[in-house]
Amino acid sequence: MNDQPLFKRATANAAVAEIDGVSCAHCGLPVPIGKIRRDKEEQFCCSGCGTAYQLIHDYGLDAYYDMERTLGSAVGEVAELGEYAELDSFEFVEQFSTNDPRGIKRIRFGIHGIHCIACVWLIEKLPQMLPGITEATVNWSTATLDLFWNPGEVKLSQVAQLLRRLGYRLTPIRFGEKQIQNTIETRNHLIRLGVAGAAAGNNMLIALGLYFGWFSGMEASYELMFRYASCFLGLVSLLWPGMVFFRSAWQALKMGTPHMDLPIALGLGAGGIGGLVNTIRGEGEIYFDSLGMLVFLLLIGRFIQFRQQLRSADAVELLYQLTPRKARRIVDGLPVETHADLLKVNDVVQVLAGELIPVDGSILSGQTAIDEAILTGESIPQQRAAGDEVAAGTLNLEGTITVRTTAVGAQTRVGQLSQMVEKAANEKPAIVQWANRIGGVFVVIVIGLALLTVMIWWHLGWLTALDRAIALLIVACPCALAMATPLAIAIALGRAAQRGMLIKSGDVLQRLHRPGTIWLDKTGTVTEGRMKLVAWHGPGELLHQAAAVQDHSAHPVAVAMKTAAVKQELETLDGVTENVSVDEAKRWIASDVQQTAHGGIQGVVAGRQILIGNRHFMDQAGVSFAAECEEVARDILDQELSPVYVAVDGHVAGVAAVGDPLRADSRQRVGELKQAGWRVGMLSGDHSEIVTRVANHLGLEPKLVHGGLLPEDKVAFLRSQTDTQTQVMVGDGVNDSAALAIAGVGVAVHGGSEISMQAASVYLNRPGLEPILDLLDLSRTTMATIRITLTVSLLYNASAVALAMLGIINPLIAAALMPFSSLTVVSLSWFRRSFREPTMGGSR
Amino acid sequence: MTVLFIALPVALVISILFVIAFVFCVRSGQFDDLETPPRRILFDDVPQRKNKS
Numbered sequence A: 001m002n003d004q005p006l007f008k009r010a011t012a013n014a015a016v017a018e019i020d021g022v023s024c025a026h027c028g029l030p031v032p033i034g035k036i037r038r039d040k041e042e043q044f045c046c047s048g049c050g051t052a053y054q055l056i057h058d059y060g061l062d063a064y065y066d067m068e069r070t071l072g073s074a075v076g077e078v079a080e081l082g083e084y085a086e087l088d089s090f091e092f093v094e095q096f097s098t099n100d101p102r103g104i105k106r107i108r109f110g111i112h113g114i115h116c117i118a119c120v121w122l123i124e125k126l127p128q129m130l131p132g133i134t135e136a137t138v139n140w141s142t143a144t145l146d147l148f149w150n151p152g153e154v155k156l157s158q159v160a161q162l163l164r165r166l167g168y169r170l171t172p173i174r175f176g177e178k179q180i181q182n183t184i185e186t187r188n189h190l191i192r193l194g195v196a197g198a199a200a201g202n203n204m205l206i207a208l209g210l211y212f213g214w215f216s217g218m219e220a221s222y223e224l225m226f227r228y229a230s231c232f233l234g235l236v237s238l239l240w241p242g243m244v245f246f247r248s249a250w251q252a253l254k255m256g257t258p259h260m261d262l263p264i265a266l267g268l269g270a271g272g273i274g275g276l277v278n279t280i281r282g283e284g285e286i287y288f289d290s291l292g293m294l295v296f297l298l299l300i301g302r303f304i305q306f307r308q309q310l311r312s313a314d315a316v317e318l319l320y321q322l323t324p325r326k327a328r329r330i331v332d333g334l335p336v337e338t339h340a341d342l343l344k345v346n347d348v349v350q351v352l353a354g355e356l357i358p359v360d361g362s363i364l365s366g367q368t369a370i371d372e373a374i375l376t377g378e379s380i381p382q383q384r385a386a387g388d389e390v391a392a393g394t395l396n397l398e399g400t401i402t403v404r405t406t407a408v409g410a411q412t413r414v415g416q417l418s419q420m421v422e423k424a425a426n427e428k429p430a431i432v433q434w435a436n437r438i439g440g441v442f443v444v445i446v447i448g449l450a451l452l453t454v455m456i457w458w459h460l461g462w463l464t465a466l467d468r469a470i471a472l473l474i475v476a477c478p479c480a481l482a483m484a485t486p487l488a489i490a491i492a493l494g495r496a497a498q499r500g501m502l503i504k505s506g507d508v509l510q511r512l513h514r515p516g517t518i519w520l521d522k523t524g525t526v527t528e529g530r531m532k533l534v535a536w537h538g539p540g541e542l543l544h545q546a547a548a549v550q551d552h553s554a555h556p557v558a559v560a561m562k563t564a565a566v567k568q569e570l571e572t573l574d575g576v577t578e579n580v581s582v583d584e585a586k587r588w589i590a591s592d593v594q595q596t597a598h599g600g601i602q603g604v605v606a607g608r609q610i611l612i613g614n615r616h617f618m619d620q621a622g623v624s625f626a627a628e629c630e631e632v633a634r635d636i637l638d639q640e641l642s643p644v645y646v647a648v649d650g651h652v653a654g655v656a657a658v659g660d661p662l663r664a665d666s667r668q669r670v671g672e673l674k675q676a677g678w679r680v681g682m683l684s685g686d687h688s689e690i691v692t693r694v695a696n697h698l699g700l701e702p703k704l705v706h707g708g709l710l711p712e713d714k715v716a717f718l719r720s721q722t723d724t725q726t727q728v729m730v731g732d733g734v735n736d737s738a739a740l741a742i743a744g745v746g747v748a749v750h751g752g753s754e755i756s757m758q759a760a761s762v763y764l765n766r767p768g769l770e771p772i773l774d775l776l777d778l779s780r781t782t783m784a785t786i787r788i789t790l791t792v793s794l795l796y797n798a799s800a801v802a803l804a805m806l807g808i809i810n811p812l813i814a815a816a817l818m819p820f821s822s823l824t825v826v827s828l829s830w831f832r833r834s835f836r837e838p839t840m841g842g843s844r
Numbered sequence B: 001m002t003v004l005f006i007a008l009p010v011a012l013v014i015s016i017l018f019v020i021a022f023v024f025c026v027r028s029g030q031f032d033d034l035e036t037p038p039r040r041i042l043f044d045d046v047p048q049r050k051n052k053s
Helices: A014-020 A047-058 A063-071 A090-096 A117-124 A156-165 A177-216 A220-239 A243-255 A261-281 A288-321 A413-427 A434-456 A462-475 A479-498 A507-511 A522-526 A540-549 A556-566 A615-621 A627-638 A666-675 A688-698 A711-720 A734-742 A754-759 A770-806 A811-831 B004-027 B036-040
Strands: A105-112 A133-139 A144-149 A169-172 A326-331 A334-339 A348-351 A360-365 A368-371 A382-384 A401-407 A501-503 A517-520 A532-537 A590-595 A601-605 A608-613 A642-648 A651-659 A679-683 A727-731 A745-748 A762-764
Touching: A047 A156, A063 A117, A090 A105, A090 A334, A117 A133, A117 B036, A144 A156, A156 A169, A177 A220, A177 A288, A177 A811, A177 B004, A220 A261, A220 A288, A220 B004, A243 A261, A243 A288, A261 A288, A261 A434, A261 A462, A261 A479, A288 A479, A288 A501, A288 A811, A413 A711, A413 A734, A413 A754, A434 A462, A434 A479, A434 A770, A462 A770, A462 A811, A479 A501, A479 A770, A479 A811, A501 A770, A507 A770, A517 A522, A522 A688, A522 A727, A532 A556, A540 A556, A540 A590, A540 A601, A540 A608, A540 A642, A540 A651, A556 A651, A608 A615, A615 A642, A627 A642, A627 A651, A666 A679, A666 A688, A666 A770, A679 A688, A679 A711, A711 A727, A711 A734, A727 A734, A734 A745, A734 A754, A745 A754, A762 A770, A770 A811
Parallel strands: A517 A679, A517 A727, A727 A745, A745 A762
Antiparallel strands: A105 A144, A105 A169, A133 A144, A326 A334, A326 A348, A348 A401, A360 A401, A368 A382, A501 A762, A532 A651, A590 A601, A601 A608, A608 A642, A642 A651
8 A cells, every 4th residue: 555656645626636647745735837846756736735735745755645644634735934943032932931850841832724633643753853752642632742852952843844834733822721621620520520430320329229128128228228328429429429519509608699509419418318317217208319310410411511611712712822922122222023922011023014913012113004904993004104003903004113112912902902802801791591590589489399298298297297398309300400501501502612603601692582773893894804806807917917017016906916917817807808817827927016104005017117105106107197087986995995096107098996895795694684583783893984884784784883992892882771681792803802891792703803702601613694594593402492392391390390209209210200201301402403494505 | 047137338438449449540631631541452562664756
């Protein structure tokens, strides 16, 4: 098998592979004809794959490819390299790593790009590739890498560079309190579950003996021993794993809030004490087998829900940990890469075009346009020059600037906003879950019935009466009832995750099942959130030439033009007079490129002078406009887009319509939301006129549309909405975060900022508004499931209570009824559908 | 059947031992990652191959 030539690997893109017959030896994608080298056995689609292959080959790890072929999917693309010098700084190592007794250091990284188990194998071979690394352990499920290394022998940047060349990306993870807390919590859950399971299982065997003895007779001494054994196991189960219920019931009593754990603790407590007394007394019923089973089943429900919530939260966390956070500090006039967390006030930082600004500060030199949408929601970049203030988290678009730091970390505007998020999150009123509300009523009813039972049977003596009452308390213990909610929620969260909706708290589902108001953010939520070339008026060739001029610009207009040119979107654009194939287009190379302020750029392509910019820039350059150009420009402005002119040798030859277009389906989705009974409004930081225009187009009620809001205003606004209906906030920017946190349900949409993902209780992994409709759907069906299961389990409880009051209950009936009702609840939750329509292209 | 007086306590002691072992396993982190280790056994120790090209 190993002798087969590697380049014959099957590819997903079979049609292309058949034509030229050659696929890349590393990633398996077809190799472009121009790159095929007849003299070589292995062929590569790009030099990155070539490097990765060579590396793996040189270390003698070719087995990777066999393994990957049999066990996994295609390997990742190899992307551009980084320096990773920031990983070597003393401060970084101090902050992120821990010391191992063996004199080496330990660090945990998030690792991006693992596709299959072969990748795990390859990465764990790190010690073989780089001397100085003692151990590398990958956790596939959490996508983390634990590295033990000797700082004297190998640098972390070397590790990062090597992994980068193999196609994996490292991100530092602060192995913080929360992670440790979660691990411990999970372990405690597991231990409780294990102990309760062992106790319940053994107790069932003993109970079986007792039941048989009950029918066929049993010597008193054996029975006594069995009863003591059962009592012992029951008490272990109640006092160790079962303690959580007593503790939580006690909390509920202290706080005066109803809770499902109250009736559970009541049943468990009464059963435990009654059983213990009866065991010592040597007569009367004991229910320890049922009690043990009860504890076990309840813990299973809790564990499943806990795991599911943790998994959703972890997934979101990993997503935002993937943002690189490095900065370039100027030391003695030279830029040195460092980690953004290590910067201090008064440090001078260099920020290249296209990078995020790492700190709050003022510009020392350079001028540029800055995209502040993340803070303000404004979609148009702002011009900034020396002396102007810039904020952390905003995007530098045009030129290189140096910034003197005035605030870092929590003191920055973004940092303050995230503190506001925390405050808002604490303010959010908790809702009492349905099941818990029932819990309060339940306790009262059950105690009442127990007293009634005592009175009914008083004539048979107080002992019998008490026995019957205890039996009632036990069979009334709402096991299935308490399992119904966590189970239904856990199943819903799991199914939601498969559809790209990460729900961090089960409350969300309860809050969404009745219509309320949905507040949408504009930029990035109903619009695409980035500039796009919507139409092009002029020869197709010219667009490619213009794209060549803008090759190195990170300005949104330039990016829009390049994307349109490369992606062959041309044919679908309006007004293109002449088409050019992409291959031909790639040969254009611009020289003498000059970028000026206000988005103007010029360069020479194929001997012709090309200017690109707005009207102001064109007028200054003395370019002449044809009459039809003016007309086209007016048309473009009418469509709420901006015209960008392209001039060749002093005459305007093409006009592009650029803007942040609405998502194609936004209008339709808003209509569907309204149909579902929701009120849809808009809260945006952008200028009121723009917001109003967009809102009109979407068909929103004018009185529900608010523009020009600061982040604080959004919070204040949501706080002022005091009606009882659910307020849902949908947004993506830092400026929405606090609002996301305080809203009844905060939904962070695809591509949102780190803080918004943290603040929101739902993160959508799919773009657009469609997942929100899915979410509402899920909430409705889940609540219906919960309602049905609650009804069914209440029926079980009611019939058991009736039997107990009539005095015809015995431990055998109790033991049989309970698992039966739980089983009904589990299967009801599992087999009910969560969504109206089946997944489209999903993983199920 | 008097053997039951010994057999039952012995059975209980054995199950207690297993519970202790289980608690120890959980605390040592063996259940933290259930996905990677079971696949790790698929890795063979492949002998280093000769250079092909």
